[in-house]
Amino acid sequence: MGAPSCAAILRAHPGAPSGTYLIDDQYAPLSDKILAAIKAITPDPVRFVVNTHWHGDHTGGNENMGKAGALLVAHENVRRRMSSEQFIALFGNKIPASPEDALPVVTFTDAITFHWNGDEIRVYHVPSAHTDTDSIVHFVKADVVHAGDVFFNGSYPFIDTSSGGRIDGVIEAAERVLAGTGPATRFIPGHGKVGSRADLQAYRDMLKTVRDRVAKLKAEGKSRDEAIAAKPTADLDPKWAGAFVKGDVFTGIAFDSLK
Ligand SMILES: [Zn+2]
Numbered sequence: 001m002g003a004p005s006c007a008a009i010l011r012a013h014p015g016a017p018s019g020t021y022l023i024d025d026q027y028a029p030l031s032d033k034i035l036a037a038i039k040a041i042t043p044d045p046v047r048f049v050v051n052t053h054w055h056g057d058h059t060g061g062n063e064n065m066g067k068a069g070a071l072l073v074a075h076e077n078v079r080r081r082m083s084s085e086q087f088i089a090l091f092g093n094k095i096p097a098s099p100e101d102a103l104p105v106v107t108f109t110d111a112i113t114f115h116w117n118g119d120e121i122r123v124y125h126v127p128s129a130h131t132d133t134d135s136i137v138h139f140v141k142a143d144v145v146h147a148g149d150v151f152f153n154g155s156y157p158f159i160d161t162s163s164g165g166r167i168d169g170v171i172e173a174a175e176r177v178l179a180g181t182g183p184a185t186r187f188i189p190g191h192g193k194v195g196s197r198a199d200l201q202a203y204r205d206m207l208k209t210v211r212d213r214v215a216k217l218k219a220e221g222k223s224r225d226e227a228i229a230a231k232p233t234a235d236l237d238p239k240w241a242g243a244f245v246k247g248d249v250f251t252g253i254a255f256d257s258l259k
Pocket of ligand 1: 053190
């Protein structure tokens with residue numbers, strides 16, 4: 001949720017079982033634009049859509065893509081959360097249950113691998129990070145990772161504590177992604193520009209710094225308001241504060257998720 005997210009496309013590969021493989025599909029009104037962009041790359045229809053998590057800016061086009069013939073795939077918690085009304089505390093809004101046609105058709109608990117377009121595409125769940133529905137998508141041969149909203153490149157992330165997200169989970173997920181990739185890997189974030197290993201490392205380091213500072217305030221007995229008033233992110237804000245998730249908002253998120 002927040003700023004528009006990436007919809008990533010992998011084009012077909014000659015000689016292998018192939019077709020367009022789409023990660024996340026934005027809001028429903030953008031489906032025609034996304035399909036037109038795909039058509040400019042390949043005549044192949046969308047065969048799979050993988051949702052990195054349940055938020056509407058990543059799953060809003062599911063119904064349209066499913067009706068266009070794509071198989072919808074996601075962690076089982078994506079289907080669970082999309083199946084009933086949700087509440088996101090930070091935005092104060094209720095999200096109604098999605099129609100049956102928008103729900104993932106294939107779900108998994110830990111991981112699923114696609115042998116597709118000449119690549120090995122490993123999709124694995126990372127527990128309680130941006131939400132409790134997150135998956136990382138690793139194109140092993142292409143050496144590309146789509147990290148969904150676990151990775152906001154260059155800004156503080158929104159962490160949806162109402163959906164089971166935790167700052168420690170985001171740090172653990174970033175560590176796992178870094179451990180499973182190399183120096184040349186490209187990292188597609190849920191929000192922001194495509195990043196390098198250094199970008200993801202800097203993001204992980206920032207998260208750890210904020211986590212440690214907020215945890216210290218909490219251990220000293222500070223309330224949420226007192227922790228925010230202490231401005232523990234002041235020196236980081238010029239580099240990391242985003243349009244919506246500013247230092248005080250992120251301090252609050254970190255505080256809420258450190259229980
Ligand atoms: Zn999100």
